[in-house]
Structure formats: structure tokens, C-alpha cells
Amino acid sequence: MIRLHDFRDWAGASRNATIIPCHRSGFWRDAWWQLHCGLVLKRPPEFRLEPRLASDRFYAFVERTWMWQQLPWAILFFVVGGWS
Numbered sequence: 001m002i003r004l005h006d007f008r009d010w011a012g013a014s015r016n017a018t019i020i021p022c023h024r025s026g027f028w029r030d031a032w033w034q035l036h037c038g039l040v041l042k043r044p045p046e047f048r049l050e051p052r053l054a055s056d057r058f059y060a061f062v063e064r065t066w067m068w069q070q071l072p073w074a075i076l077f078f079v080v081g082g083w084s
Contacts, residue, residue: 001063003047010045 025033053059062069 006047
């Protein structure tokens with residue numbers, strides 16, 4: 001999560017950045033790219049997680065349990081809308 005946000009900040013600040021990671025396109029195009037496309041750079045930025053973040057227990061918990069965090073939403077949507 002932190003890596004993605006740092007990458008978007010880097011891309012947004014770069015003069016030579018492509019349109020893809022900079023939110024310069026519409027919502028639907030950006031959503032399509034995020035869900036279905038990959039981005040490979042010739043010279044990607046180096047990512048170094050700060051020691052205080054690398055040892056943060058909250059971020060470790062969020063990273064470890066992100067899939068389970070979707071379960072309450074899935075149950076709610078099932079209750080509201082049913083299976084099909």
C-alpha cells in the first residue's frame with residue numbers, strides 16, 4: 001500500500017511521467033488500468049521503506065489481513081442484494 005502511494009507521488013511529480021499513474025485520465029480508465037494492467041518501467045524508482053514504518057505493527061497487521069477485511073463488506077452486500 002505504501003509502495004503504491006509512493007510510486008504515484010513519484011510519478012505525479014515527474015515531468016516525464018506517463019499519464020498512467022498520475023490520475024490524469026478519467027475515473028473509469030484509471031480503474032481499468034488498476035484492475036487489468038501492469039506497468040513496467042525501464043528505470044523504476046527505488047523504494048526504501050522507512051524503518052519506523054517497516055516495524056509498525058499496524059501496517060503489518062493491515063498487510064497481513066487485507067483479504068479478511070473484505071469479508072464484512074461481502075456479507076453486507078449479500079444480505080442486501082442476495083446471491084444473484
